[in-house]
Amino acid sequence: MNLDQFKPLTVYTIYIASTPEKVWEALTSAEFSRKYFSGFAVEVEPKLGGTFNVRAPDGSEHISGEVFEYDPPRKLTVTWNVNWPDLVEKLGTTLVTYEIEPAGEAVRLTMSERHDRHLSDDILSGGRTGWPAILSGLKSLLETGKAPQIKMSPPMKMLEALKAMAIRTP
């Protein structure tokens, strides 16, 4: 995989009153992620080349990938491939990077979603809608001890755009 071909098409930055270690744990543990990520369980094998999965509440593997950069508690890059038929084949691999930096009493968390080709705003709208909700929940969880339940509607623009590309969606 040639990293130079991957460009950040969605970037989200959030400041959290916490420590880099706690933010890292919240990003990489199923126990935490279930609370802020609509019940989804993040499972990371803690090493370079390890497996990365996001399991839906019904236990199915929704996203699967591999650990591409592993530098706790500063940087994690994973391949983030949604397990819908033909999706990766048609859209290419998605790389997600979390960068965690101390910022005074806070931590700056920057999420970048990178792709190796141009994707339409409609295709990207799924992530652009989802990331702010997920990471707002993560911030609340670390600052208040609980994540609010954020009711999200299905990303219709993205689903329609995928359908138009003959990618089957659930």
Place this chain on the structure above:
Amino acid sequence: MSKPSYVYVTYIETTPEALWQALTDCDFTERYWFGHRITSDWKQGAPYKLTNNGNPKVEGEVITFDPTQRLAYTWHNRKPEAAGEGTSRVTFDLEPHGKVVKLTVTHDELGEDGKALRDISGGWPMVLSNLKSMLETGHTIEIVPPSCAKDAA
């Protein structure tokens, strides 16, 4: 070519009324907006200003004042380093989502050279992260962005 624009979305566990007050009351903005007080008569066409220790930082005019759903104003940066930047536009959209409010901040009509876009892309996440903390925990955070920390070292 269309002018650059910037969008930031955050979800805050609060009410639209409390969030609206936090956006329009200078005692609130001073706390999460790093000392900036916002003042205006808050009606369409009225002037407003953001000041820090009495010094003007941003000025403009209220475009939309629709409590508790939409607030929009023009944005003329008064800082010396932003001279010649022109006037852009900031819109706050508030949408209740169950027990949380979705806040979408759109800063558009930015200068074509991209400088203002770079500056505000660094600023809004700090301001809006702090606004969320203030409304959810009652506390704001002392944020030192990493690039400044590096400059100080």
